[in-house]
Amino acid sequence: MVPLNAWARLQLELCGDPRTSGGSGAQAVRVVRTDTLRLLTTPELEDFLWRVGDATAKLINMENFRRRKPFFDTGKIDCSWKSAWSRRFTEYFEIYKLLGSANFHEACRLISDQWKSFVGLLKAAKEGRLEPWQKVRPPGYRKKDGQRIPIVVVRFDNYRIDLERRVLHLGYWNVSVPFKGKPRWLTKPGAKLERLIITYDPTKKRWYARVSVEVMLERKLDNGLKAGIDLGRERLIAFVTEPLNESGEGVALLYRGGPLKADYFYFEKKIAEIDKMLSDPKLEEMGRSVLKEERRRLYEKRKRRRDQVFTNSAAHLARMCLELGVSAVFIGGLRGLAQEKPSKGNSNMWSYRKLKMRLATTFENHGIAAFEIPEDNTSKTCARHGCEVVRKPRGLVWCPYGHTMHADVNAAMNILARGGGRVPARVKVRSFIPTACRVIPVNEKR
Secondary structure (H helix, E strand, O other), rough: OEEEEEHHHHHHHHHHOOOOOOOOOOOOOEEEEEEEEEOOOOHHHHHHHHHHHHHHHHHHHHHHHHHHHHHHHHHHOOOOHHHHHHHOOOHHHHHHHOOOOHHHHHHHHHHHHHHHHHHHHHHHOOOOOOOOOOOOOOOOEEEEEEEEOOOOEHHHHHHHEEOOEEEEEOOOEEEEEEEOOOOOOOOOOOOHHHHHHHHEEEOOOEEEEEEEEEEEEEOOOOOEEEEEEEEEOOOEEEEEHHHHOOOOOEEEEEOOHHHHHHHHHHHHHHHHHHHHHHOOOOOOHHHHHHHHHHHHHHHHHHHHHHHHHHHHHHHHHHHHHHHHOEEEEEEEOOOOOOOOOOOOOOOOOOOOHHHHHHHHHHHHOOOOEEEEEEEEEEEEEEEEEEEEEEEOOOEEEEEEOOOOEEHHHHHHHHHHHHHOOOOOOOOEEEEEEOOOOOEEOOEEOO
């Protein structure tokens, strides 16, 4: 059992195994969240951001090159920010003058954080906590198509945000940049500013500011019901609760994966048409660059639509959990599968790791603990009798004891049981269609 968010970690620390204990007892935790703001730039501001962003990207590339060499030669890893900081008056002096002391220091800490994360991934791989398809690589270079990708790193005490005037003020440079967007975490009482990162999206040709904010989350429900979640393709999410009443009836929520599949095949067809045109040797270089840019735009749009489906599904499910009184969920861990590898028969648009973490973060925002449970053989075993089931058409399973059940609901029940929850005698099924715009409810049925 692996805790996926702050509430789950607290529950393990305070109460031990959640399968045998009640609530965590804690009603508040401090976490770091990010607000993304779109910057409204002028030609002068564009030039400023490009100069500072290119200098910071150059610093990151030079420092990563210096650290990668000893790693590949001797296996030694430099995770300290001080090694880059000590070169501020020598090889990095021009960058140091442009960024200023505080922001140069924050860029050094960003580089250090990347290498510390790399060390953590190496340790996880050595302990067998990563999937076979997950390749651990050292931090690379901020480059694309031979060009540096700009990034501006600003320390927490070197900027301020005026929410009334909707202006981002960068202290060292005395520059004010207007923005648009709906900050969610900046408006929270007691929000504490952390690192600011400004990046450029070459596909949209826009600048974005990502503001890290430390906030206090409060738990609205503790020691409530438990629920199991099974992730899949035809049913993106299958969710089953413990019994809600004395008759033993629970609730099952099914979120269909049809919109993701439709997006995948639509964009795959468009991209294939572009690839066919690019294979023409007579195509002019100007036309080739335009087609490559369009292909990049299609890939980005497909990814954004998938992420929005994940976000809408997670937000809707978290609200349903609060309505039902669920305080802990157990998500089936897809072990041994090439979850991120694109293929029509396997994951397609489905990045289960991203969906799982999106669910965990959203549950954390709503005060719900999320754990990962191994889901081996949950689709092959009857949740009520423990015997092997027979798979039937239309996503059903048949139990030798004479009852049939939806395969994904049966798997979610097994995951719930492994999390120490009570399996309902019967469930009321509600189905939803998550899209990039909203979650559409389907007619309820028993």
